Amino acid sequence: MRKSLEKYYRIDKLPHIWCPGCGHGIITGAVVRAIDNLKLDKDKICIVSGIGCSSRAPGYLNFNTLHTTHGRALAFATGIKLARPDLKVIVLTGDGDCTAIGGNHFIHACRRNIDITTVVFNNSIYGMTSGQYSPMTPLGAYATTAPYGNIDRNFDLCKLAQASGATYVARGTVYHVPQLIKIIEKALQHKGFSVVETLSICPTYFGRKNKLGSPVKMMEMLRDNSITVKAAEKMPREEMVNKIVIGEFFEENAPEYTEEYMKIIQRAQGEE
Amino acid sequence: MTMTSKPRLMQGNEACVEGAIAAGMRFYAGYPITPSTEIAEIAAERLPKVGGKFIQMEDEIASMGAVIGASLAGLKAMTATSGPGFSLKQENIGFACLTEVPCVVVDVQRGGPSTGQPTLPAQGDVMQARWGTHGDHPIITLSPSYVREVFDMTIRAFNLSEKYRVPCILLMDEVVGHLRERVELPDPASIKIINRKRPDLSKIEYYNPYQDYDGDGIPPMVNFGEGVPYHVTGLIHDITGFPSTKPEVTEYLISRLMRKINDNLDEIIDYEKFYTEDSETVVVSFGSTARSVIRAVKILRREGQKVGMLRLKTIWPFPHKAIQELPPTTKNIIVAEMNFGQLIEVVGASAKGRFNVIGLNKYNGELISPDEVIAKVREVNKNA
């Protein structure tokens, strides 16, 4: 651990519970580096999570941290942010937590454009419960609950976020970490609801079940299959199969929820 | 309390919001559901006027989550619902119990189970208020019978919740929620407000969020964003707030959670006795049902029947002492409730065979009328 970053971690809680080669540590490190690069006030940061492997991240991070119920991180985070708009609220969540049990909270947080940054640790599987398919598990992939292959079509989380009203939407991977740190920095600086989907790797469950090999092999897949948003625009549809499009998809300035609510307070008090 | 406000006609649900604001509520998250919806509507209008925040969430689960988040961030927070929504909130109510986040949950009861009878009164959520969420947990539940009492009891719900760091359920019913009565509200300066206990950080070297510094079972609370970062989790945790699976840590936490309520029963429990001194039969009741019981008891007393009433204002923790301290003249207890028989189970356990415990139950969407209470008392006294 780099000395200058130690203050952001609860060093005594490390090593973390994640398996060898799990990408979640890489994402957690990227979040910390983004916070450090922006010199955000540590005491004003709240990190909120739900349940699952990803949601254990806040326990290792030395901020106001809240490990909530499964899928509900954004609901709790919304309460914190509306109660204390001066706090920087970051939600760390997984693909199952965010898009299955928490799917409704996710689209509504997008719609409200409340100033929260959500980093989705997408490892395409439920890791904590040892390998069931999630709404982000690719079609045809195997999982303990999809022993004959997954027939559920997976979400495109970035399209979902954009369609739901999120005002900053980007995707990164645990291979492309310098870009990921930059994306998270932009998300943290963005006023409004920002979503960073990050493709992680789960060598233990998703990897084994789908015979993808070592963590290194899974990282190579991220490297070899990723293309930038710009490159994807020029690429014929048939070549896009199994490609991971990374980069910034969408950014817009729109009224932010807690600021709009402050106007409500002014309006209500002016009427009296 | 001195009365300063002009008498006005007020609905129970409105009195709930006024009481909450008087208690210091500055955050409300909710989802529309009959017969509680007026609480959300009035909160939406009233809260921004006092600088508070209202949000209509996407569902009941989210409402409960937002309330806990807001309370952790330092605002007194409330949500209101009815049976189906109360069911949905339960997991997060358990989270608030374990993480000791003060909050008030109003359940304006309607007929159940399932969608049941949205517009009709019932008292079928008595057991859900106690055991709706899984696992052993502390909870406080209050039940008002009058509109003015809704106001006072909502304040009390906030005070108890803040003092003991426990969710407090205000168990109303459709009748009390929708009833309009003439009320005079107290002078705000005369209202006793309790705020969560805060640590003296100058005397504490390292703040442990779940340490029982004062020996009363209630850890002092720092709000998020006050410069003292700490971890909150719904997992069983030690005094530092971090997860533990150690048997001694688990046992200590659960017993402390129960102890902070069980050691303070006299303060938490409140009830009203009416003509019980020489009663042969006592009618135990709560909420809107108690209104019919009072009328019935008055009529029966004029006839010379030795009947009294015990009106429970605190349902949970259950006032066992109130049952056990009924005078030696008492032979029969009638438990009047708008359900198939829920509270009677607890009254029976409390009576330990000393009294005949008889149910007066109605579960057809109609109130228990004074006439029905009168008939039941006459029947019981005749058989006795």
Added chain:
Amino acid sequence: MSEKNFEIKINEKACKRCGICIAFCPKKVFSSENDKPVVVNPDACTKCKLCEIRCPDFAIVVGGDDDDDK
């Protein structure tokens, strides 16, 4: 130790031997010894720090603590 006067520190207690640093170092600075990363070619290191930011276990520091971590 490198002649370039900076260190590549690997925290062996934290390392879970996933092999990511070894595989993706652009200059092949690391080698594997029983799956453990060992610095074998320090002079080739350009301080790109990809190994450090890609380490899932926060086990690698390149360039010393006061080195600008960008």
